[in-house]
Structure formats: structure tokens, C-alpha cells
Amino acid sequence: MNHMDNSFTYQPATDRYNRMQYKYCGKSGLQLPLISLGLWHNFGSVDDFTVATDMIKYAFDQGITHFDLANNYGPVPGSAETNFGRILKENFQGYRDEMIISSKAGHEMWAGPYGGNSSRKNLMASINQSLRRTGLEYFDIFYSHRYDGVTPVEETIQTLIDIVKQGKALYIGISKYPPEQARIAYEMMTKAGVPCLISQYRYSMFDRAVEAETLPLAAEYGSGFIAFSPLAQGLLTDKYLNGIPEGSRAARSSGFLQRSQVTPEKIEAARQLNEIARLRGQTLAEMALAWILKDERVTSVIVGASSVNQLADNLKALEHLDFTPDDLAEIEQILARMI
Ligand SMILES: NC(=O)c1ccc[n+]([C@@H]2O[C@H](COP(=O)([O-])OP(=O)(O)OC[C@H]3O[C@@H](n4cnc5c(N)ncnc54)[C@H](OP(=O)(O)O)[C@@H]3O)[C@@H](O)[C@H]2O)c1
Secondary structure, three states, X not given: OOOOOOOOOOOOHHHHHHHOOEEEOOOOOOEEEOEEEEOOOOOOOOOOHHHHHHHHHHHHHOOOOEEEOOOOOOOOOOHHHHHHHHHHHHHOOOOHHHOEEEEEEOOOOOOOOOOOOOOHHHHHHHHHHXXXXXXXXXXXXXXXXXXXXXXXXXXXXXXXXXXXXXXXXXXXXXXXXXXXXXXXXXXXHHHOOOOEEEEEEEOEOOEOHHHOOHHHHHHHOOOEEEEEOOOHHHOOOOOOOOOOOOOOOOOOOOOOOOHXXXXXXXXXXXXXXXXXXXXXXXXXXXXXXXXXXXXXXXOEEEEOOOOHHHHHHHHHHHHOOOOOHHHHHHHHHHHHHHO
16 A cells, blocks of 8 residues: 555554444445545635545544545535545545545536536536546546436436446436436436436434435335435534534534524424433434434435544444434434424
């Protein structure tokens, strides 16, 4: 192995991989770590590059092999991919085959009619831009980031299939597709011999919309399932229990968590959930992640983090993944009272 970095010694691979648990992604031969790292926030040009670098190194050293990007992550849009590419170049030469790197296209990215939808034009241009920014030869997983409501699903999905055929991605996935469009996508991909590896949706104790249709549908078609914002952007941690701290996502102008989303109902629920977590010997963040991973259809959770310490806390979820029926019933009651 070629170690470019002098200040950091990676754990021997056996230690690294013993720390993590891996799971097959749907009916594929690809295993993903139960905890993946997302680069939506905290890896852009407005963020501290040293902290970003430390988080990627730490994650990899703990067996997190899967890094989730999108063309528009930043801010500025694109800068998370540029920074990740630089981190790879400076620290991970020789490790590419131990990593699963994902990107996506479909949200607003550049000016004009081709810069922000799910058309063939957008996806093809976007993957080329993303490969250039990251310096990669291919992505392991490339997603359609959303159904845009206008572009025929068939156009988007055929483009994903062609992206695999062109060697620009190994696997494909969909994100946030409504069930009707997801079914069309799964059918088409299966028929083309490029099945949907993975479906990416928001899923947490505070947002369970996927449980009704989306999660069963993904399982029906053999697609893996990966949950984004599993901590509800920080609401399912102890962070907001005593107000909105300075520097938190809800306090930052570049954060997607609005102050108005930090509601008294959510904080009260988080306080009660925090008590259950404490009795289980976990933090709320750890319990919130374990709670998602208890569903065998879920392949992985993508956490975000603004520090190595947060990532370290979140990884401790793996030490206690089981729930007693009483724990589950109490959690259900708390969540039911929120609605
Ligand atoms: N497909 C899509 O459309 C889509 C949409 C959204 C996200 N995603 C993916 O999912 C990833 C994760 O989303 P997310 O960042 O919203 O996930 P999240 O895990 O729900 O929230 C992460 C935030 O929670 C706080 N946090 C995390 N661990 C903590 C801990 N142990 N203690 C206290 N606070 C903690 C941090 O906020 P502070 O900054 O306040 O410290 C962190 O930035 C993204 O990076 C992206 O890859 C995909």
C-alpha cells in the first residue's frame, strides 16, 4: 500500500474491518458498512478542510468504506466533490479499491435549462463534471437524485443504464422517487440487466414515511435501502435539548435545518427518547441509528458529522443494535404522541 500521508497511520486492514459490520446491499454481491458517511454538509469550500480531512481518515480507519456525495454538495455546489478528490489524492493513494464512492445528479447545479433536472442531458454532463472534480475514473454508485416531476422516468433510467455501460459507474440507484416512479425504474433496470442496487430515502424516528410503501417496494425488487438524515439533521441527538447551540446546523446560514424545524414537540420527544437511550447505556444518536438498522431491509444509514467526535459517537451504535420489545413499545408511544 502506498501511504502518502506522514501524520496519520492507518490501522492494519484487519483491525479496520473488524471494527465495522457489513451487509449485502439487497440482492447484490456488494457489501456496504452499516454506517456510511455523507458529505452533504461540512465538506464544502465554506468548511474547515482539516476537519473534513480528519473525518474522512477517521471514518476509513473505522471501516467506513462508503462515502456519499452529490454534484451539488457544498456550498459552493461542487466543492464537496472537489475537496473529497483532494483528500483522496493527498491521503488515499492506493486505497481506491477499498472504497465505495457514490454521487448523484438531478438537483439544481448550473445555470440554464440543463443544469438541474433528471434529463439525459443533465445526468451525462453531470457525471462527467463529478468525475473531473473528484479525479476519479468511475463512481461505484451513481444515483438519479430525484424524480423531477417532468422528465419521463424512462429517459432518466435509460441514462443510468447507459452510464454503467459506458463504465462511468459500477452500480446505479434512485433517491426520493415516489413509489409509482420507483416501480417503473426497478422494472426497467431489472429488464436491462442492470438492477437497482440501492434506494436512498430520508428515514429516521422523526420521519417514517418510507415504511408504508417505499421500503417494501425496494425489498420486493431486491434493491438495497440506505437511510439519509437518520439523525433528523441533529434533532435526534442531545444537541438541541437545551436550545440551539452556536455553530450547529440549525444556527448556520449554510445549514439546511431551519430554526423553525426545531419545534417544542420534537425537542420534548427527543428528551424522552434520550432517557430511553440513557437506560440502554447509549446516547440518543446511537439509539436513533440502531433503531433504523433493526429493520433487516435497511442496508446502511448515511450519517453526517461536523467533527470526528460525533462520528466516533455514532459508530458506537454498532455496540448495541438490539432492542427489547419494551424499548420498542416505549419508543412507539413517544413517536405516536408527536403526531
Ligand atoms: N438523497 C438525498 O436527497 C439526500 C438528502 C439529504 C442527505 N443525504 C445524504 O445523507 C447524508 C446524511 O444526512 P444528514 O447530514 O442530514 O444526516 P444526519 O446524520 O441526520 O445529521 C447530521 C448532523 O447531525 C449532527 N450530529 C451528527 N452526529 C452527532 C452526534 N453524535 N452528536 C450531536 N450531533 C450530531 C451534526 O450537526 P451539526 O452540524 O449541528 O454538528 C451533523 O452534521 C448527507 O451527507 C448526504 O450524503 C441525501
